[in-house]
Each structure stands twice: as structure tokens, then as C-alpha cells.
Amino acid sequence: MERAAWTTAVKVGGMREVEPGATGAAGGGWLGPCGAQARVEKGVRRGSVKASAAHRRAALADRLATAGIWALSILALSTVALVIGAVLWKGLGTALSPAFVFGKPQAMREGGGVWPMVVSSFHLSLLTLALVVPLGVGAAVYMSEFAGVGRLARLVRFGADSLSAVPSVVFGIFGMVVFVVYLGLGYSLLAGALTLALLNLPTVMRSAEESIKAVPRSYLEAALATGCTKWEAVKRVVLPVAVPGIATGAILTAGRIVGESAAVIYTVGLFVRRVPWSPFRPAAPMAANIWHMYTEGALVPDWFRVASGEAALLLLIVLTLNLVARTTAKAVRKRMGYRD
Amino acid sequence: MARIFAVLGSLRGDRLLVEAPEKGITRHRFPARRDERFDAPGEGIKFHIRDLSLFYGKRKVLENITIDIPERRITAVIGPSGCGKSSFLRCLNRMNDLVEGCRVEGEVLLDGEEIYGRDGDVTSLRRRVGMVFQKPNPFPKTVYENVAFGPRVLGIKDRGVLDGIVENSLRRAALWEEVKDKLREPALALSGGQQQRLCIARVLAVEPEVILLDEPCSALDPVATQRIEDLLAELKEKYTIVIVTHNMQQAARVSDYTAFFLIEKQGDPGRLVEFGETGALFTAPADERTERYITGRFG
Numbered sequence: 047m048e049r050a051a052w053t054t055a056v057k058v059g060g061m062r063e064v065e066p067g068a069t070g071a072a073g074g075g076w077l078g079p080c081g082a083q084a085r086v087e088k089g090v091r092r093g094s095v096k097a098s099a100a101h102r103r104a105a106l107a108d109r110l111a112t113a114g115i116w117a118l119s120i121l122a123l124s125t126v127a128l129v130i131g132a133v134l135w136k137g138l139g140t141a142l143s144p145a146f147v148f149g150k151p152q153a154m155r156e157g158g159g160v161w162p163m164v165v166s167s168f169h170l171s172l173l174t175l176a177l178v179v180p181l182g183v184g185a186a187v188y189m190s191e192f193a194g195v196g197r198l199a200r201l202v203r204f205g206a207d208s209l210s211a212v213p214s215v216v217f218g219i220f221g222m223v224v225f226v227v228y229l230g231l232g233y234s235l236l237a238g239a240l241t242l243a244l245l246n247l248p249t250v251m252r253s254a255e256e257s258i259k260a261v262p263r264s265y266l267e268a269a270l271a272t273g274c275t276k277w278e279a280v281k282r283v284v285l286p287v288a289v290p291g292i293a294t295g296a297i298l299t300a301g302r303i304v305g306e307s308a309a310v311i312y313t314v315g316l317f318v319r320r321v322p323w324s325p326f327r328p329a330a331p332m333a334a335n336i337w338h339m340y341t342e343g344a345l346v347p348d349w350f351r352v353a354s355g356e357a358a359l360l361l362l363i364v365l366t367l368n369l370v371a372r373t374t375a376k377a378v379r380k381r382m383g384y385r386d
Numbered sequence: 387m388a389r390i391f392a393v394l395g396s397l398r399g400d401r402l403l404v405e406a407p408e409k410g411i412t413r414h415r416f417p418a419r420r421d422e423r424f425d426a427p428g429e430g431i432k433f434h435i436r437d438l439s440l441f442y443g444k445r446k447v448l449e450n451i452t453i454d455i456p457e458r459r460i461t462a463v464i465g466p467s468g469c470g471k472s473s474f475l476r477c478l479n480r481m482n483d484l485v486e487g488c489r490v491e492g493e494v495l496l497d498g499e500e501i502y503g504r505d506g507d508v509t510s511l512r513r514r515v516g517m518v519f520q521k522p523n524p525f526p527k528t529v530y531e532n533v534a535f536g537p538r539v540l541g542i543k544d545r546g547v548l549d550g551i552v553e554n555s556l557r558r559a560a561l562w563e564e565v566k567d568k569l570r571e572p573a574l575a576l577s578g579g580q581q582q583r584l585c586i587a588r589v590l591a592v593e594p595e596v597i598l599l600d601e602p603c604s605a606l607d608p609v610a611t612q613r614i615e616d617l618l619a620e621l622k623e624k625y626t627i628v629i630v631t632h633n634m635q636q637a638a639r640v641s642d643y644t645a646f647f648l649i650e651k652q653g654d655p656g657r658l659v660e661f662g663e664t665g666a667l668f669t670a671p672a673d674e675r676t677e678r679y680i681t682g683r684f685g
Contacts (some may be wrong), residue, residue, distance in 0.1 A: 184471035194486060268585065270481065272536035272592050273513025282539065283525055382526035383572020 140355030182250030257291025470656025539634030579610025
């Protein structure tokens with residue numbers, strides 16, 4: 047096969063188009079320095095290295111592939127831009143008005159705000175993070191530093207992977223059955239946070255595990271070589287170095303929690319008028335409220351305005367969270383002295 | 387009571403050799419000079435290693451290494467790549483414990499105490515036997531925090547005490563003058579050679595007795611290498627030093643004793659071919675394989 051390709055290349059005219067002057071210079075070196083130099087200079091003036099036909103075809107294919115990849119990425123980018131643009135087009139005006147963001151919701155009347163929903167979303171995501179981050183990071187530390195390749199570790203990893211494939215609505219139903227009804231928490235932020243903690247545990251765990259594994263092994267070895275225990279080494283060296291990664295994962299998780307609707311609908315609530323400061327109270331995170339407005343919006347005359355305003359607000363919050371995640375991780379790494 | 391302590395005290399170090407004949411270590415022996423007794427005045431043996439074999443899973447990496455590492459001297463371990471010299475070094479502070487499926491046979495005594503004993507404590511062993519690695523690996527913290535790391539783990543919180551330890555360690559690592567104004571800057575901003583000396587300072591800060599160095603200069607330029615070598619010469623006043631190097635000139639320059647490891651053929655475990663005073667080993671090697679290696683005919 048290789049040989050065939052080689053033959054083709056030659057047949058197609060794959061021989062390099064060598065300038066006669068250049069060959070002369072190479073072959074005539076024995077003539078002495080003067081003659082050789084003169085000929086080389088002549089060769090140099092004749093022009094640059096020419097591409098063979100095979101190379102020309104390769105160059106063409108290269109250009110085509112580059113253009114194709116470009117077109118595909120533009121397509122992907124433009125769909126994202128389209129979605130963001132559409133949401134902002136419909137809702138940005140509403141979302142940016144303080145009366146809407148900090149206003150009280152209205153039923154049967156126009157001009158309501160969404161302050162309780164905004165608080166619900168933030169409250170819910172903070173509560174969930176408080177539950178899921180310690181659990182996820184703990185599991186990740188165990189998995190990456192202490193579990194080794196044993197059966198338990200494999201089982202945990204398999205469980206986590208299976209959990210992350212379960213749709214969130216299933217978690218919602220589970221949360222409703224277990225936390226809302228069986229444990230008697232009722233529709234509440236706590237029931238929702240517990241459900242969302244379960245939902246996000248696999249991703250938090252995996253991202254924390256990846257950040258911990260990305261810490262160079264040499265740090266752990268260096269720490270151990272000064273005579274500290276494994277836990278001291280992990281606590282004082284490995285974890286601090288992994289913190290930017292873990293924090294990034296946590297902030298991205300916060301974004302996912304804010305955007306989650308299915309699991310929330312069954313456990314937290316759809317509409318509230320009072321600002322839910324207590325975790326035991328029902329609440330209405332924005333994503334769930336948007337769904338509620340669209341499906342049962344008849345009670346609110348300007349439901350479309352409220353829903354699109356909320357959607358735009360939600361989008362801005364998630365985008366900000368992602369931006370914050372990136373910049374903080376970068377800043378922390380820079381302070382540690384890494385030169386990326 | 388006092389007598390008991392006196393006896394216990396006498397069990398440490400080279401005196402054990404005389405007083406514990408049942409351990410079978412009545413003499414210091416060097417494979418290169420089997421008939422000679424190692425009895426230079428005031429010199430002890432830090433590590434007694436008897437029939438040490440190391441396995442990674444089923445693979446035997448080292449076989450029957452018997453060697454005595456003298457106290458407050460520099461012992462170099464040389465040999466071609468893959469001969470197990472780094473693995474050997476990692477046996478001395480049980481760094482191999484980190485490797486899954488690693489097993490050690492034989493005896494390694496540090497001042498007469500079995501380091502692979504059932505009640506042996508890895509942590510205190512590593513505190514006494516520090517290690518510097520091939521690639522400089524300072525933590526991504528400040529220069530100060532790197533050196534203060536070990537003492538902090540030991541529970542030292544007093545600012546003044548820590549400051550003293552940091553300065554002292556950096557001075558002993560011949561780095562103080564260069565970094566005294568940059569203690570609060572990230573260690574990763576230092577040059578490679580400075581980073582490596584910082585790693586040495588980090589080890590010195592926990593007051594070890596032995597310093598193991600695993601090819602410490604292989605990532606450094608000749609000037610930085612020179613500084614590390616000078617530093618080692620100073621450090622041997624106080625510390626026992628074992629250095630693995632792939633650079634024979636370096637072994638010849640810095641070490642007092644040299645051990646030559648060799649792996650006979652692919653798949654064989656590494657074995658100790660020859661061990662002796664560096665001068666003797668390099669000028670008149672007892673083993674023909676040593677001679678071939680140091681004259682550059684293989685490896």
C-alpha cells in the first residue's frame with residue numbers, strides 16, 4: 047500500500063521540480079569554492095522552493111478542510127447566538143428594569159415583578175451547593191487519593207456514572223416521594239436542595255476528581271517526603287492546588303441549579319408571593335416559574351412579559367456565573383505562580 | 387532507669403554493630419573490598435541494607451542488594467537507565483509504598499532500626515529521611531510557605547520560630563541571599579536551579595538526618611548544577627546524602643562512595659555490581675562490568 051502511494055506520487059509528477067542551477071551547484075561543489083559559490087548564487091536567484099502536484103493537492107485539501115471546519119463552528123456559534131439573541135430580544139428590556147427584578151409578583155393584574163423568584167433561585171442554589179460540594183469533594187478525595195483501584199471505588203464510580211445519566215424529572219419524582227411526602231418536608235427549598243444535591247452529586251464529584259487528579263503527583267510526593275501523613279498532604283497541598291478547579295465546577299453547578307426546572311417543579315413550587323428566606327418554605331425558582339407562566343399563565347394577564355423577562359434574567363445570571371467561574375480560577379492560578 | 391536509657395541509647399547507630407551480633411551485622415562490609423573492615427575512626431553506618439529485593443507486582447525490580455551507607459558522607463548510585471537505582475533510593479524512605487502492588491524483601495536498617503518493621507512509622511521515617519526529586523517540585527505557594535510547610539505540619543505556629551527555621555533552612559540551602567527579598571513571591575517564579583535549592587531547603591526545614599536526591603540536576607543547566615554540587619559538599623558535614631545520578635562525572639566529583647547498579651539483560655532485576663570508595667571505584671574498579679560502564683562502553 048505504502049509502495050503504491052509512493053509510485054502514484056512519482057507518476058503524478060511528484061518529483062520535485064528542481065531548478066537546473068541548483069543541481070549544478072550541488073553536483074559541482076568539487077570545482078572549488080569560487081565556482082560553486084557563483085553557481086549557488088545563480089540558483090538562489092532563480093526562485094523559491096516549488097510545491098509538487100501532490101503537495102498542491104494536499105494544500106487544497108487543507109484549505110477546504112479548514113473552510114469546512116470554520117463553517118461548522120460558525121453554524122454552531124450562530125445557533126447559540128440566535129438563542130441568546132431571541133431570549134434577550136424578547137426579555138432584556140423587562141429584565142433590566144428594577145421594578146421587575148425587585149418587584150412583587152401580581153396575580154390577575156399586570157405589572158408584577160419577580161423578586162421572590164430571584165431569591166428562590168439563589169437561595170436554592172446556595173443551599174444545594176452547601177449540601178453537594180462537601181459531599182462531592184469528599185467523595186472525590188476518597189476516590190482519587192485513597193480508594194485506589196479496589197472494588198468499592200469501581201462501584202462508586204459506576205454508581206455516579208449511572209446517576210448522571212438519569213433524567214432530572216426522575217430525580218424530581220424521587221424527591222417528591224421521598225423528601226416532600228415521606229420525610230414530610232413539603233414543597234420547600236430544603237426538599238428541592240436535597241433533590242438537586244442528588245442530581246448534581248455525580249457531576250460535582252467527577253469534576254472535583256478531575257481537578258484533584260490534575261494536581262501533579264510530584265506535589266503529593268514532595269509533601270510526603272517531608273514526613274507528613276497522606277491526609278496532611280492532601281489537605282495542605284493537593285486540595286489547595288485543586289481549589290480553582292473545584293470552585294469552577296461548583297460555580298458551573300450553581301448555573302445548572304439555577305437553570306433546572308423539572309426537578310424543582312415537583313419539590314419546591316411554582317409560584318410564591320412572599321420572599322422565601324426560610325429553607326422550609328415553598329419557593330418558586332425562576333426556571334420553574336417560567337414554565338408555570340407559560341402553562342398556567344392565564345392568572346397573570348402579562349404572563350408573556352413576565353416569562354420572557356425572567357428568561358432573559360436567568361440567562362444573564364448563568365452567563366455571569368460562567369464568566370465569574372473562569373476569571374476567578376484564572377486569577378487564583380496566577381496568584382499561585384502558574385504561568386499559563 | 388538511667389541505665390536502661392543508656393543501654394537503649396547504645397543500641398543506636400554503629401554501636402549496634404558490636405552489641406547486637408545476633409542481627410548478623412557485626413561488621414561493615416563493602417562488596418568491593420570484602421576482606422577489609424570498614425573501621426575509619428568516627429564513622430558510622432546510617433543504612434544497613436541486607437538482601438533487599440523489590441517487586442512491583444510480579445516483576446522483580448531489585449535483587450539482593452546488600453550495602454552499607456556511611457553516615458555524613460555522600461554516596462552516589464550510578465548505573466544505566468532502568469537499572470533500579472531510583473527504585474532503590476525510594477526504598478530508603480518507603481516512597482515505593484505509593485506504588486500499587488509494591489513489595490519489599492530483606493532488611494533495611496536506619497541506625498539499627500528496621501524501617502520496614504511491622505510497627506515502623508512511615509511518617510517519622512520520612513521526616514528523618516528527606517527526599518529531593520528529579521524535577522524541581524516546589525508547591526505553588528510562596529517561597530516562605532514552601533520552606534515553612536514541614537514545620538507547620540509538625541504543629542509549629544509561632545511566627546518567630548517559623549521565620550527562624552525558614553531563614554536557617556534557606557541559608558543552609560545557599561538560597562537565602564537570592565530570595566530574602568522575595569519570600570512572599572510565588573516559588574514557581576524562581577529559576578529552575580533556585581527551585582531545586584528551595585526543595586532542598588524545604589527538606590532541611592524538618593531537620594532530617596538523611597537526604598535522598600533522585601537525579602537532582604538532570605533538569606538544570608551546568609551553572610545551577612555546579613551550585614547544587616557545592617551545596618552538597620557543604621551539607622555532608624551534617625547530613626548523610628545519597629544521590630542517584632546518571633552522570634558519572636557528577637558521581638566522581640561529589641561523592642565519597644559510589645554504588646554501581648546494573649541490569650544484566652531485559653527483564654532481569656537490577657543488582658548491585660560494585661560498591662566502594664569513589665576514587666577507588668573510578669580508578670581501579672574491581673568488576674569488569676563497572677570498568678566497561680565507567681569507560682563509556684555501554685549504558
